[in-house]
Amino acid sequence: MQYQEQNSSWGNHQNTGARRMSSSTNSLERVVKLASVSAVVIFSSSSCCMCHAVKRLFSELGVSPTVYELDQEPNGKGMDRALSKLLGNSPAVPVVFIGGQLIGSMDRVMASHINGTLVPLLKEAGALWL
Numbered sequence: 001m002q003y004q005e006q007n008s009s010w011g012n013h014q015n016t017g018a019r020r021m022s023s024s025t026n027s028l029e030r031v032v033k034l035a036s037v038s039a040v041v042i043f044s045s046s047s048c049c050m051c052h053a054v055k056r057l058f059s060e061l062g063v064s065p066t067v068y069e070l071d072q073e074p075n076g077k078g079m080d081r082a083l084s085k086l087l088g089n090s091p092a093v094p095v096v097f098i099g100g101q102l103i104g105s106m107d108r109v110m111a112s113h114i115n116g117t118l119v120p121l122l123k124e125a126g127a128l129w130l
Contacts, residue, residue, distance in 0.1 A: 099125030
């Protein structure tokens, strides 16, 4: 697994509605950009047991996902809110993207694994070569 550390400046924080809207938009744009960086991207929290389980699943499949631990990211809370909106206001982590496409949270990943569609997705994205 590749854990990413982001060194980025988030600028000055101002308490205006426009700034909050911009921050929300920036968080969503950041999530979309990070999700397309590698074949498999997991947005996680370092203390979440379900996040650990999904990372373990990919590891056992032979996949090395890029993992962003939101509790260690400079704008992790904003990214968490953006992910929650993408998932229809359900709890945000873990969230998995394969080939830049949103797969979903743990339930969707496990359903895909059980019904046999996860491995073909991983192969198509270039995360598996077998």
